[in-house]
Amino acid sequence: MTTTLTIRGLHTTIGTSQILHGLDLDVAAGRTTVVLGRNGVGKTTLMRSILGYLDHTGELTFRGASLAGLPTHQRVRRGIAYVPENRDVFAGLTVAENLRLAERRGAEPRYELVFDLFPELKQRLAQTAGSLSGGQQQMVSLARGLLVESHLLIVDEPTKGLAPRVVKEVVAVLRAVREQSTLLMVEQNLMAAGELADDVVILSEGRIAKTGDRRILANREELRRYLSVARSAEHGVD
Amino acid sequence: MDTFFLILATGLSVGALYYLLASGLSLIFGLMDVLSFAHGALLTFSAYSAIMTMNWFGAASTGALLAAIVVSTLVGGAVAFLVEWLFLRPMYARGHLSQLLVTMGIGLVLIAAVTIGFGPDPRSMPLPDNVSGSIDVFGVLIPVSALVTVAAALLLHAGLMAFLRRTRHGLIVRAGVENADMVRGLGIDVAKSFAMVFTIGGLAAGLAGALALVYVRAGTPHLGDTYLIYAFIVIVIGGIGSLPGTLIAAALVGLSQQFANHYLTGGAGDLLVLALLALMLLARPQGLFGKTGRIV
Numbered sequence: 094m095t096t097t098l099t100i101r102g103l104h105t106t107i108g109t110s111q112i113l114h115g116l117d118l119d120v121a122a123g124r125t126t127v128v129l130g131r132n133g134v135g136k137t138t139l140m141r142s143i144l145g146y147l148d149h150t151g152e153l154t155f156r157g158a159s160l161a162g163l164p165t166h167q168r169v170r171r172g173i174a175y176v177p178e179n180r181d182v183f184a185g186l187t188v189a190e191n192l193r194l195a196e197r198r199g200a201e202p203r204y205e206l207v208f209d210l211f212p213e214l215k216q217r218l219a220q221t222a223g224s225l226s227g228g229q230q231q232m233v234s235l236a237r238g239l240l241v242e243s244h245l246l247i248v249d250e251p252t253k254g255l256a257p258r259v260v261k262e263v264v265a266v267l268r269a270v271r272e273q274s275t276l277l278m279v280e281q282n283l284m285a286a287g288e289l290a291d292d293v294v295i296l297s298e299g300r301i302a303k304t305g306d307r308r309i310l311a312n313r314e315e316l317r318r319y320l321s322v323a324r325s326a327e328h329g330v331d
Numbered sequence: 332m333d334t335f336f337l338i339l340a341t342g343l344s345v346g347a348l349y350y351l352l353a354s355g356l357s358l359i360f361g362l363m364d365v366l367s368f369a370h371g372a373l374l375t376f377s378a379y380s381a382i383m384t385m386n387w388f389g390a391a392s393t394g395a396l397l398a399a400i401v402v403s404t405l406v407g408g409a410v411a412f413l414v415e416w417l418f419l420r421p422m423y424a425r426g427h428l429s430q431l432l433v434t435m436g437i438g439l440v441l442i443a444a445v446t447i448g449f450g451p452d453p454r455s456m457p458l459p460d461n462v463s464g465s466i467d468v469f470g471v472l473i474p475v476s477a478l479v480t481v482a483a484a485l486l487l488h489a490g491l492m493a494f495l496r497r498t499r500h501g502l503i504v505r506a507g508v509e510n511a512d513m514v515r516g517l518g519i520d521v522a523k524s525f526a527m528v529f530t531i532g533g534l535a536a537g538l539a540g541a542l543a544l545v546y547v548r549a550g551t552p553h554l555g556d557t558y559l560i561y562a563f564i565v566i567v568i569g570g571i572g573s574l575p576g577t578l579i580a581a582a583l584v585g586l587s588q589q590f591a592n593h594y595l596t597g598g599a600g601d602l603l604v605l606a607l608l609a610l611m612l613l614a615r616p617q618g619l620f621g622k623t624g625r626i627v
């Protein structure tokens with residue numbers, strides 16, 4: 094099995110606090126890797142380190158080449174697409190403008206694919222993204238990430254804060270996407286994680302606590318131990 | 332009645348000069364989070380290049396004035412381009428204070444250069460007669476200089492709006508004002524937009540330099556200082572990153588200043604502007620058109 098992204102000894106510090114403490118991870122090509130972990134454990138920090146937003150040490154190897162020293166936009170051009178935690182649509186711009194920003198020289202924009210996945214967006218091209226519902230904004234953000242072909246799609250908590258019906262829609266879209274792509278996603282919703290994951294990674298205290306395939310998700314007792322908020326409160330974390 | 336229209340014209344003219352400086356500052360701060368204290372000195376430095384151009388031509392002809400305006404604009408743009416490239420680019424990761432100090436330092440150097448080259452005393456700007464006079468507009472005598480500055484500001488505004496609304500670079504700037512990190516996350520090199528916007532700000536400051544001379548008719552090494560302060564006030568009132576807001580605020584500040592100075596007492600204009608600023612910060616910190624709620 095080939096790996097799309099290999100991470101070795103990733104240390105990330107934000108300000109003066111070290112968030113990731115020497116993390117190792119392999120993202121297998123063609124599969125969907127779901128990252129889980131308590132709030133504040135460093136999931137988003139991991140994604141933002143891969144994208145080059147945060148200073149970090151350690152080795153990141155993407156499709157056989159090192160990402161060291163590359164700024165964010167160049168990592169993206171190498172083929173990493175990013176759908177961030179809080180969707181981060183450009184609220185004052187229209188849906189069409191949000192999508193146009195994702196176009197890139199030398200890559201064919203896949204508008205047909207995007208409108209097949211999100212027919213609703215086609216009707217709302219002229220609307221400002223800020224006036225959309227949370228679910229619709231998530232769709233804009235996903236559409237932006239899918240507009241040009243990538244080799245790794247990173248999606249941070251796509252179902253966060255969405256109504257159950259909308260969660261289903263987003264999961265359905267991601268099920269279609271995962272057939273064609275390599276996905277690395279953070280997903281705390283266990284139903285959604287269960288439907289999407291091939292591989293599972295559990296983070297704890299800035300390290301990998303457990304990795305394995307989707308069967309990890311079946312052991313709810315153990316999962317609860319890693320994910321429970323009550324436990325972290327007991328220990329005075331957070 | 333004539334006085335009223337004259338003050339209206341000077342108010343708008345001063346406002347136009349504020350806009351020329353503030354539009355660039357507002358875009359620069361909105362996109363790059365950099366407060367450029369170098370922009371006042373950039374105005375001054377460019378203004379002296381306009382004086383040099385006029386002197387080089389010898390005669391104060393309209394053609395010479397146009398050349399001086401073009402030279403001043405280009406000098407502003409070129410210096411800004413170099414400043415961004417050599418001094419600001421290495422500082423983006425360093426936080427606001429370093430950037431602020433760097434732009435202040437560059438401002439001081441530019442002013443020192445002007446003082447060394449031309450001395451501290453005012454240098455007059457020779458103007459052609461058709462520009463130094465007034466013309467009759469519907470029975471009211473309006474200074475030509477006021478028409479020129481207001482027209483320049485409106486043209487610049489139209490040009491900037493077209494750039495922002497109709498070009499891909501403009502789209503990237505608008506997106507970057509909202510969230511530069513996300514623009515990077517789409518594979519776009521925002522640093523290029525930073526350079527472009529800073530240079531555009533420099534071109535506008537250069538234009539302001541020549542036109543300030545058309546308005547005040549003499550340059551001193553500190554010509555740009557007061558304009559800079561009022562330009563900052565204008566962008567706070569207008570809403571950072573919003574050019575329509577900046578345009579309206581510039582007119583508002585220019586008019587309040589001139590009318591208060593004339594109808595109340597000299598100096599009242601500055602107090603009124605500060606009162607407007609305070610009122611705005613209390614009641615609507617995001618400014619007239621701003622959305623972010625961010626204050627300088």
Ligand SMILES: Nc1ncnc2c1ncn2[C@@H]1O[C@H](COP(=O)(O)OP(=O)(O)OP(=O)(O)O)[C@@H](O)[C@H]1O
Nearest residue numbers: 107108112130131132133134135136137138139178
């Ligand atoms: N900009 C920042 N400055 C300081 N600390 C930060 C910053 N961003 C994140 N942190 C800290 O880093 C730690 C990890 O944050 P991160 O966002 O990666 O967690 P997460 O696992 O994604 O959490 P969540 O489930 O809430 O999304 C947290 O303790 C957080 O407080």
Ligand SMILES: [Mg+2]
Nearest residue numbers: 136137138178
């Ligand atoms: Mg997170």
